[in-house]
Amino acid sequence: MAILPIVMHPDPILEKECEKVTAFDKKLKKLLANMYETMLEADGVGLAAPQVGIDLQVAVVDIGDDTGTIELINPEIVEEDGSQTDLEGCLSFPGLYGEVTRPYSIKVRTFDRKGRMIEFQAQDFLARAIQHEIDHLHGVLFTSKVEKYVTEEELEGYEA
Numbered sequence: 838m839a840i841l842p843i844v845m846h847p848d849p850i851l852e853k854e855c856e857k858v859t860a861f862d863k864k865l866k867k868l869l870a871n872m873y874e875t876m877l878e879a880d881g882v883g884l885a886a887p888q889v890g891i892d893l894q895v896a897v898v899d900i901g902d903d904t905g906t907i908e909l910i911n912p913e914i915v916e917e918d919g920s921q922t923d924l925e926g927c928l929s930f931p932g933l934y935g936e937v938t939r940p941y942s943i944k945v946r947t948f949d950r951k952g953r954m955i956e957f958q959a960q961d962f963l964a965r966a967i968q969h970e971i972d973h974l975h976g977v978l979f980t981s982k983v984e985k986y987v988t989e990e991e992l993e994g995y996e997a
């Protein structure tokens with residue numbers, strides 16, 4: 838496995854619609870493994886392929902709870918409910934944080950690494966992390982949804 842360099846804003850790959858995965862092969866498994874390692878190294882809870890310069894609809898999410906690592910391949914949100922507003926950041930925008938409102942609960946349809954379609958539900962912070970990563974796959978950055986930026990000093994007030 839390898840740590841991949843993270844692409845920073847304003848690299849144009851961060852704002853394009855990514856290609857769908859069509860080959861569920863060794864190359865995809867290697868990409869998932871490298872993205873996972875890169876996410877851990879960067880202390881992130883999610884990472885999308887365009888953030889490592891790869892134009893594919895692939896993302897990994899791990900918020901450090903019992904759910905473990907979620908691999909998203911050609912994912913889509915098929916149901917959403919409720920609303921939550923909380924702090925968000927992004928590995929491609931170091932030091933930038935802001936409040937973003939998103940659905941509280943989602944149902945996700947995705948493919949796993951073997952090419953099988955699966956569906957699952959997520960709520961709260963996990964749902965937020967997944968939505969942030971799925972946005973990346975469509976060139977949508979959290980900065981387009983921030984309602985209020987938060988300074989480093991104000992950050993402490995958000996730590997639960």
Ligand code: ZN
Pocket residue numbers: 926927928929969973979
């Ligand atoms: Zn991000």
